[in-house]
Amino acid sequence: MKSLMIILLAAMLTDNFVLSKFMGICPFLGVSKKLDSATGMGLAVTFVMICATLVTYPIHHGILVPNELEYLDTVVFIMVIALFVQLVETMLKKCIPSLYSSLGVYLPLITTNCAVLGVTVLNIDNGYSFVQSIVNALGGGLGFMLSLVIFSGVRKKMEYADIPETFKGVPATLIAASIVSVSFMGFSGLFN
Amino acid sequence: MTYVIPALIVGLCGMMAGILLTVAAKVFHVEVDERIEKIGEALPQANCGACGYAGCADYAAAIIQKGAPTNLCRPGGADAAGKIAAILGTAAADVVPMVAVVHCNGDCNATQSAFVFDGVQSCKAVKRFYGGTGTCKYGCIGLGDCMNVCEHSAIRIENGVAKVTPALCGACGQCAAVCPNQLIEIKPLAKHIDVLCSSADNGKVTKLNCKNGCIGCKICEKKCPNEAIKVENFHAAIDYEKCTGCGVCMEACPVKVIHSCEK
Structure with a gap:
């Protein structure tokens, strides 16, 4: 139980996908302008991460390893992720059209989001058990959402800031992202 | 066999995904009013915003969903207003060319x-x-x-x-x-x-x-x-x-x- 807790918090804070491993930067910068779309994106990514782990773990250990086909990991994992992204897209279009249109192109982009593929591959590489894998995926997803939500707050403040002309727009956003990342460095050494 | 099994596994995964998505698409099917698309085609696609909406697609949706007037498109003028009226089956509203x-x-x-x-x-x-x-x-x-x-x-x-x-x-x-x-x-x-x-x-x-x-x-x-x-x-x-x-x-x-x- 204690190890599960550590995995969860490590995936959320110390090894945060966006701010410590710089994975999944594109939705982090693209969808963090508004709080509700940031939350929606975070939930969508969390859902895809957990579902993908639920499916890829049995596929890897039940089908690919016995047949010595580990080299198929990437292809099969991407297929599974694409399946769930498409599923989320169809569901959102039906149930929450406003969120669907505010996420725009970033929703299908979850398919090639390195954070999602990263979770599934890292679960295998770290030799996690099934339960540990799911907890890791949950932590990764929640950590992703946390960084998006925090950053959407930062960007809201930045709209009112007096930024020098040359830094306006993307440069200022990237600098702010680096400062948020520095703050997450403070979590390192939390678990020893 | 070394070639058959990987091909089978990838193929099966793909097929399962395909079936699941087809079912999902049927369950979560969204009705889109085809008139919106037709009105979009009748508009000039200049996306100038003179009508007061965010672009031609937004204006087309507003005509159907919010009952927006059909004569707001300035680049399209009377021509576009006439086409929109024909799609909706109403009389064409007057357009003053500007x-x-x-x-x-x-x-x-x-x-x-x-x-x-x-x-x-x-x-x-x-x-x-x-x-x-x-x-x-x-x-x-x-x-x-x-x-x-x-x-x-x-x-x-x-x-x-x-x-x-x-x-x-x-x-x-x-x-x-x-x-x-x-x-x-x-x-x-x-x-x-x-x-x-x-x-x-x-x-x-x-x-x-x-x-x-x-x-x-x-x-x-x-x-x-x-x-x-x-x-x-x-x-x-x-x-x-x-x-x-x-x-x-x-x-x-x-x-x-x-x-x-x-x-």
Whole structure:
């Protein structure tokens, strides 16, 4: 139980996908302008991460390893992720059209989001058990959402800031992202 | 066997995903009103925003979902309104064709430069720099911000002043929004009499700065049979709702600042 807790918090804070491993930067910068779309994106990514782990773990250990086909990991994992992204897209279009249109192109982009593929591959590489894998995926997803939500707050403040002309727009956003990342460095050494 | 099993596994995964997605697509099917798509095709796709919506697709959706008027598209004009009405099965609403007009005629022969500006060659930049290079601070700066923003190539700079070609103008109003001196107005195409000066200086100063300026003498105001022309802020302005296009003011004007912009 204690190890599960550590995995969860490590995936959320110390090894945060966006701010410590710089994975999944594109939705982090693209969808963090508004709080509700940031939350929606975070939930969508969390859902895809957990579902993908639920499916890829049995596929890897039940089908690919016995047949010595580990080299198929990437292809099969991407297929599974694409399946769930498409599923989320169809569901959102039906149930929450406003969120669907505010996420725009970033929703299908979850398919090639390195954070999602990263979770599934890292679960295998770290030799996690099934339960540990799911907890890791949950932590990764929640950590992703946390960084998006925090950053959407930062960007809201930045709209009112007096930024020098040359830094306006993307440069200022990237600098702010680096400062948020520095703050997450403070979590390192939390678990020893 | 070394080739068959991987192919089978990938193939099976793909098939399962395909089946699941087909089921999901059926369960979560969203009805899209096909009229929205048809109206989108009838619109000119200029995405100019003159209708007040975020673009042609947004306007098409607003017509169906919010009952927006069908005659708001200015670039499309009566043609687009007719097509939309046909799709909806209603009578076509009246469309008054509009056009942009530049209220300045201070060309290079009529007015002078006060100084040379070497900075960014845009009207907006020049305007911030002592109000513009010309001696008249109300007139056309002539660097073509309006020309650059025009999607219909209807504006050209002729002898230092922006001119609109009515046949090309879509009346989207982007030029009016970008002009730092607010010289451009969107007005009904049929009303062809225009005052080509916006100077708020008094008659003496205006005359000093520009040969083509309105001196605010009010002769046009007195001569107009329909009370359609008024002098305010030292220059005449036409109320297009009252103007009948008789041309009396044009002939009466001592400085010839009122023009018929038909051609």
